[in-house]
Amino acid sequence: MQSSNSLDTFLAQMKPGQISTILMDMLPEIITCIKDINGVYIYVNRAFAETLQRDSEEILGKNDAELFGTELARSYMKDDADICESGDPILEKAELVTYRPGIVRWYITSKIPLYNTKQTVIGIAGISRPSLAHQHISVSGPMASVGKAVDYIYENLSEGIGVDQLANICGLSISSLERHFKKHFDCSPGKFISQVKISSACKLLADPSYTIAAVGDKLGYPDPVVFSRAFKREMKVSPSGYRRSLIR
Known part of the structure; x- marks a missing residue:
């Protein structure tokens, strides 16, 4: 050498x-x-x-x-x-x-x-x-709790997930959960949930076999209007506008 x-x-x-x-x-x-x-x-x-x-x-x-x-x-x-x-x-x-x-x-x-x-x-x-363990992070301390929260979000994308529910699952107070998410991701748990759901919606919208209403329902937004608002809040474009942008 x-x-x-x-x-x-x-x-x-x-x-x-x-x-x-x-x-x-x-x-x-x-x-x-x-x-x-x-x-x-x-x-x-x-x-x-x-x-x-x-x-x-x-x-x-x-x-x-x-x-x-x-x-x-x-x-x-x-x-x-x-x-x-x-x-x-x-x-x-x-x-x-x-x-x-x-x-x-x-x-x-x-x-x-x-x-x-x-x-x-x-x-x-x-x-x-x-990370080979991106859904099961083997670390101790605050990151382990955050990893558990992220696992739960991914495994329950079709459900409405409340921050209080997420904190209870992780064995943390709401304020502690918020603090850990702010430290590691620079956003709140609620914002993170929305990001993950809308990111998954982007993937589903790329598949024309799904209607926009079906995409929203699959991700825990049974009301198409609520889904459209949530999507536009994150992506700055409507679900239909995003789908059109994928057509080249």
């Missing part, structure tokens, strides 16, 4: 881009990216583009808020800002990654700061892999 000094010398002679762009595209289901100091994507690998179901050219030049449009995007951006400010990496963090149309899933994410030759942080690089 080469020493770090030998590796540094070798990399300094190497043509840029040969590792980050070629090998990263060969990683199935593992998403990698590079963002500049403003959180703008300047590189994503093939798996990242496939996850968002977009061409990489549609992603580059945008930030998380423009791509995801949810409260979770705020959490991603806060992590990036903290890394750029402190210079400290975030390693092996369990977090939820969203994509449209699709679902919200657990990933294990690591992010590191990137420096220029003057040792100034100029951006971040990140890599995320799907």
Whole structure:
């Protein structure tokens, strides 16, 4: 094995881009990216583009808020800002990654700061892999309670889920549950429930065999008007408008 000094010398002679762009595209289901100091994507690998179901050219030049449009995007951006400010990496963090149309899933994410030759942080690089235990997180403490709550939400998408009911299932007070969700996801449990349901609705709306009313009913919205309002609140477009946008 080469020493770090030998590796540094070798990399300094190497043509840029040969590792980050070629090998990263060969990683199935593992998403990698590079963002500049403003959180703008300047590189994503093939798996990242496939996850968002977009061409990489549609992603580059945008930030998380423009791509995801949810409260979770705020959490991603806060992590990036903290890394750029402190210079400290975030390693092996369990977090939820969203994509449209699709679902919200657990990933294990690591992010590191990137420096220029003057040792100034100029951006971040990140890599995320799907968690094999994304529905049964084997961690202790507050994250275990949050994981139990997330499991319950996914397993009961067709039901109306109240925050008080969720807190009782997790053995937490409502205020504690709200505090844990705010810490880990930067949103309330109620907001998270809505995000998961509407994200699942996006996936169902991509299937023309489902009527819009059937999609709402399947996700615990028996009243089509209530479903439409909930969907538009999250997606800024009606269910029918979203379905039309999928037709190319």
